[in-house]
Amino acid sequence: MTAHDIVLYGATGFVGQLVAEYLARHPEGSRFSWAIAGRNPDKLNALRTSLADAAPEMIVADTSDRPSIDAMVSKARVVVTTAGPYAEYGGDAVVEACAKQGRHYADLSGEYWFQRAMIDQFHEEAQRTGAKIVHAAGIDSVPSDLGTQFVIEQLERRGKRAAQVKALFTDYAGSFSGGSKKTLEALEQLPKSGKYDAAFCSDPYVLAPRAEGKLEHETVTGWDRRRFDRDFRALGVPFFMAPINARIVRRSLALSGRLPCSYAEGTSVGAGLKAGWLWMSRGLGYFVGAPIPLSPKPGQGPPEWLRRAGKFRVALKATSATVEHAAMVDVRGRGDPGYLATSKILGEVGLCLALGHEEAPRSGGVLTPALALGSVLRERLAATERGEFMQFRVLAET
Numbered sequence: 001m002t003a004h005d006i007v008l009y010g011a012t013g014f015v016g017q018l019v020a021e022y023l024a025r026h027p028e029g030s031r032f033s034w035a036i037a038g039r040n041p042d043k044l045n046a047l048r049t050s051l052a053d054a055a056p057e058m059i060v061a062d063t064s065d066r067p068s069i070d071a072m073v074s075k076a077r078v079v080v081t082t083a084g085p086y087a088e089y090g091g092d093a094v095v096e097a098c099a100k101q102g103r104h105y106a107d108l109s110g111e112y113w114f115q116r117a118m119i120d121q122f123h124e125e126a127q128r129t130g131a132k133i134v135h136a137a138g139i140d141s142v143p144s145d146l147g148t149q150f151v152i153e154q155l156e157r158r159g160k161r162a163a164q165v166k167a168l169f170t171d172y173a174g175s176f177s178g179g180s181k182k183t184l185e186a187l188e189q190l191p192k193s194g195k196y197d198a199a200f201c202s203d204p205y206v207l208a209p210r211a212e213g214k215l216e217h218e219t220v221t222g223w224d225r226r227r228f229d230r231d232f233r234a235l236g237v238p239f240f241m242a243p244i245n246a247r248i249v250r251r252s253l254a255l256s257g258r259l260p261c262s263y264a265e266g267t268s269v270g271a272g273l274k275a276g277w278l279w280m281s282r283g284l285g286y287f288v289g290a291p292i293p294l295s296p297k298p299g300q301g302p303p304e305w306l307r308r309a310g311k312f313r314v315a316l317k318a319t320s321a322t323v324e325h326a327a328m329v330d331v332r333g334r335g336d337p338g339y340l341a342t343s344k345i346l347g348e349v350g351l352c353l354a355l356g357h358e359e360a361p362r363s364g365g366v367l368t369p370a371l372a373l374g375s376v377l378r379e380r381l382a383a384t385e386r387g388e389f390m391q392f393r394v395l396a397e398t
Ligand SMILES: NC(=O)c1ccc[n+]([C@@H]2O[C@H](COP(=O)([O-])OP(=O)(O)OC[C@H]3O[C@@H](n4cnc5c(N)ncnc54)[C@H](OP(=O)(O)O)[C@@H]3O)[C@@H](O)[C@H]2O)c1
Pocket: 009, 010, 011, 012, 013, 014, 015, 016, 038, 039, 040, 043, 062, 063, 064, 082, 083, 084, 085, 086, 088, 089, 090, 108, 109, 110, 136, 137, 138, 139, 140, 141, 177, 178, 179, 180, 181, 183, 184, 297, 298, 299, 300, 301, 338, 339, 342
C-alpha cells in the first residue's frame, strides 16, 4: 500500500527540517503527497505544527525496530532520509527495506564504507525489484557527479571519449552542522578503528569493486598537493569533501562504461579566502545576532543568514586521450552548500524519483545521482526557482 510519493525520514534533524520546509512550500505541492518520519513523536509533532498548512502525515519509525521501518517503507514510493551518520544510526535497515520492497531511496551519506556495504548487500536485490538506491544526493556529491557526466557528454557529442576529468571548487562558502561534524569525525577515525584495512581505506575505487578499466596510479582524490592549475587559473589544494565525491564519481564512471578515465578534485585557495571573508565580515555572526556554532551538536547548524549568503561553484574540465579535444563546464549554486543548497538538491532528487520521469534511466540498483537520474535531475535543478538556484554552463570546447 503506497500512501505517499515521498516519506522524509530523519525529518526532525537539522537538514531534515530544511528539506521539510522546502517540500512544504514547493510550487508543485499539489502534484505530490508526502509524510514526515522519525523516531521521536514529540519532535515530529512540533515540526508538523511549524509547517502549518502543509500538515504532512507523521510516521514514527526507529531503525532499531525493523518492523516499524518496514511499515514506513511500505507507505512510500520514495524514502528520502537525513537520519545520519548512516552507519552509526542503523541506516542499513532503511536501505534493506527499500531494496526488498522495490521503493526508491535517497540519502546524504558521505560514508563510503556504509555505501560499499549497501552495494555488497543490496545492489543485486535492488536490481531485481527495480528500487533505485541513491547515495550522496546533496552537495556531496551531486555537483561533482552531474558535473562530470555533463562535461564528458560535451566530448561524447563529438564522438570522443574522456581520458581525464579534473574538478576545482572555486566557491564553497558556508558552514557545517552537528550531523556533518559526526560524519567527518567518523571519516577521520575510520583507518584507526581497525574495522577496515589500509587497502580498503585508500582504495579510490572502493565503490566500484568489480569495475573494468581501473587506473593503477589513481589516488583517492587525485589532487594531493598544492599546485597552480593553468586551466582553472587558480591555486588548487586538497578538498576535504573530495574523498567522498571522487569515489561516487568513479562509481558513475565505472557503471556507465566510461573507465578508464582519471578523476581529480580539489578546491582553490580563493574559495577558502572568500568563505573566510564571509564569516569574518559578519563577525562570525555576532554582528548580526546569530553566531555560527563552531562546535555544533546534533540538531544544530549554520544560522539562517549564513544559509542564505552561502554559495558554491565547481569548474570541470574533461580531456580526451590525445589531448586534442577538451571541454570545460561549471556548476554553480546559491545558498550554504551543505544546508540550504543541499536541502533543495535532496528535495529535488526525491521529487525526480517520485514523479517518475519517463526519460530517466530505468533500472534499479545501488546507484549514484548521475546513474539513477542523470540529465533529468540536471534539468530539474536548472529549472528550480526559475533558474535562480543552480546553473550548469558550458564554458569552452576545443
Ligand atoms: N551529503 C551532503 O551533502 C550532506 C550535507 C549535510 C549533511 N549531510 C549528512 O546528513 C546527515 C544529517 O545531518 P544533520 O546535521 O541533519 O544531523 P542531525 O541534526 O543530528 O539529525 C540527525 C537525524 O537522525 C535522527 N537519528 C539520530 N539517531 C538515530 C537513530 N539511532 N535512529 C534513527 N534516527 C536517528 C535524528 O533524530 P532525533 O531528532 O530524534 O534525534 C535526526 O532526525 C549526516 O549524516 C550528515 O553528514 C550530508
